[in-house]
Amino acid sequence: MPNxxxxxxxxxxxxxxxxxxxxxxxxxxxxxxxxxHLPQEIKNSMHFYxxxxxxxxxxxxxxxxxxxxxxxYQQYDEPNFMKNLEGYMKTIExxxxxxxxxxxxxxxxxxxxxxxxxxxxxxxxxxxxxLYQSWKKExxxxxxxxxxxxxxxxxxxxxxxxxxxxxxxxxxxxxKSMGFPPFSxxxxxxxxxxxxxxxxxxxxxxxxxxxxxxxxxxCPKMNYKKLLTTHGDVTHVxxxxxxxxxxxxxxxxxxxxxANALAEA
Numbered sequence: 001m002p003n004x005x006x007x008x009x010x011x012x013x014x015x016x017x018x019x020x021x022x023x024x025x026x027x028x029x030x031x032x033x034x035x036x037h038l039p040q041e042i043k044n045s046m047h048f049y050x051x052x053x054x055x056x057x058x059x060x061x062x063x064x065x066x067x068x069x070x071x072x073y074q075q076y077d078e079p080n081f082m083k084n085l086e087g088y089m090k091t092i093e094x095x096x097x098x099x100x101x102x103x104x105x106x107x108x109x110x111x112x113x114x115x116x117x118x119x120x121x122x123x124x125x126x127x128x129x130x131l132y133q134s135w136k137k138e139x140x141x142x143x144x145x146x147x148x149x150x151x152x153x154x155x156x157x158x159x160x161x162x163x164x165x166x167x168x169x170x171x172x173x174x175x176k177s178m179g180f181p182p183f184s185x186x187x188x189x190x191x192x193x194x195x196x197x198x199x200x201x202x203x204x205x206x207x208x209x210x211x212x213x214x215x216x217x218x219c220p221k222m223n224y225k226k227l228l229t230t231h232g233d234v235t236h237v238x239x240x241x242x243x244x245x246x247x248x249x250x251x252x253x254x255x256x257x258x259a260n261a262l263a264e265a
Contacts (some may be wrong), residue, residue, distance in 0.1 A: 010034060011201065011203050012201070014030050014034055015132065017030050018030060018031060018125065018128060018129055018132060019129060019132040019133060019136070021129075022110075024111050024115045024123075024125075024126065027125045027126065027129055028123070028125045031124070031125035031128065032125075056071075069082070070082070075252075075254070075255070075256060076255055076256075100122070102141070102144070103122065103127070103130055103141065104116060104122055106130070106140050106141050106142065107122065107126050107130065107140060110140050111126065135224075135225050153224045153227060154222075154223055154224055157222055157227065158222075162222065163222065164194060164218055164219065164220055164221070164222060164226070164230070165192075165194075167222075167226060167227060167230040167231075168188075168192065168216075168218065168230060168233075168234060171230055171231045171233075171234035171235075172234060174231070175234070175235075175238050180238055181241075183237075187214060191213065191214055191215050191216065192216045192218065193215070193216070193217050193218070194217075194218060194220050195207075195217050195218065195219060195220055196220075197220055200219060200220060200221065204219040204220075204221050204226075205219065205229075206218045206219055206229070206230070206233045208233055208236050208237065208240070210236060210237065210239070210240025210241075210243070210244070211240075211244075212244070214237060214240050214241060214244070216233060216234075216237055218230065218233060232260060235259045235260070235262055236259055239253065239259050
C-alpha cells in the first residue's frame with residue numbers, strides 16, 4: 001500500500017484546512033505534522049545554512065566590527081542601511097504593537113483564553129490562519145469600523161467587464177505614467193500567455209521569465225488578489241526588459257527588493 005502522505009500537498013490539501021478550520025487543535029496538528037514530515041534533504045539544507053551562518057559569524061566577529069548580515073546589504077551602497085531600517089521600524093513600532101494586540105484580541109474572542117495567552121507570543125499556527133484569511137471575506141479579523149467598508153473591487157471589475165489582460169494593461173499604464181516605455185505589440189501578443197484553467201492550481205501564481213526572452217504566463221482568474229499581484233508581475237517584466245540589455249553582473253536588480261516594493265506601493 002503506497003504511503004498516503006506522499007499524495008498530500010500543502011497548497012491543495014493542508015492550506016484549506018488551516019484557513020477554514022475552527023478547531024485550533026486540528027490547525028495545530030496539521031501545522032506541526034507538515035513541518036515534521038519535511039523531506040530529510042530539506043532539513044539537511046536548513047542545518048547547513050545554520051552552520052554556515054554560525055561559521056561566517058565567528059570569522060566576521062574576529063576580523064571586523066561588522067555583523068555577517070552586512071554582507072546581505074552590500075548592494076545597497078548605503079553604509080547606514082541597517083541603521084536607517086531600524087529607524088523606520090522604530091517609527092512604525094506603535095502601529096505594529098496595536099495590530100499585534102488587535103490580532104490577539106480577535107483570536108482570543110474566537111478560540112478563548114486557554115488557547116491564546118493574554119501576553120507573550122501568539123501561537124504561530126493561528127497567526128498563519130489569520131494571514132490566509134486576510135484574503136477572505138469571512139476572516140477572524142473583523143473590520144473595526146463596520147460603517148466604513150472597503151469598496152467591493154471585484155464587483156467593480158465585473159462591472160467594467162475586465163479580464164486578466166485588462167489588469168496587465170492597467171499596470172502598464174501606471175508605468176508609462178512614470179516614463180517607462182510601452183510594451184511592444186509583439187511582446188504582448190507572443191510572450192504574454194494565459195495559463196490554462198486546468199494548469200492554474202488553487203493558488204494560481206503567474207510564471208515570469210526575464211532572462212533572455214521575456215515571458216509572462218499569467219493567471220486566468222479575476223479577483224482582488226490578482227489585481228494586486230498582477231501589478232507586481234508587470235513590475236518584474238518592466239525591470240526585466242530594461243536589465244536584459246546589460247552584461248552579466250550588471251543585469252541584476254540594483255536594489256534587491258525594490259521592484260517588489262514598487263509593485264506593492
